[in-house]
Amino acid sequence: MPDLMEILTRLMASRREDILKAVHGKPGAVSVAALQNDEAVATLARYSYALLPGVVRLAVREDAFRRFVMNNRDKLLAQLVQPAASV
Numbered sequence: 001m002p003d004l005m006e007i008l009t010r011l012m013a014s015r016r017e018d019i020l021k022a023v024h025g026k027p028g029a030v031s032v033a034a035l036q037n038d039e040a041v042a043t044l045a046r047y048s049y050a051l052l053p054g055v056v057r058l059a060v061r062e063d064a065f066r067r068f069v070m071n072n073r074d075k076l077l078a079q080l081v082q083p084a085a086s087v
Contacts, residue, residue: 008048
């Protein structure tokens with residue numbers, strides 16, 4: 001099974017603004033309270049699953065991926081709420 005945390009970390013780094021917009025309705029500053037909402041995290045999981053490479057989606061079912069996101073929500077949310085790295 002692929003290391004989902006590593007894949008999600010790369011995905012969030014490259015698509016951070018798009019993910020924040022999908023979850024919070026706008027890119028930019030995000031409310032921690034909004035992302036601690038189960039519905040918002042479910043949206044994050046659904047959106048992120050669609051962005052995964054096809055090979056990963058073949059190996060990991062969507063319901064298992066959603067459980068993984070819910071179980072690791074604190075680590076994932078910490079990556080989203082930290083300021084974006086300037087390039």
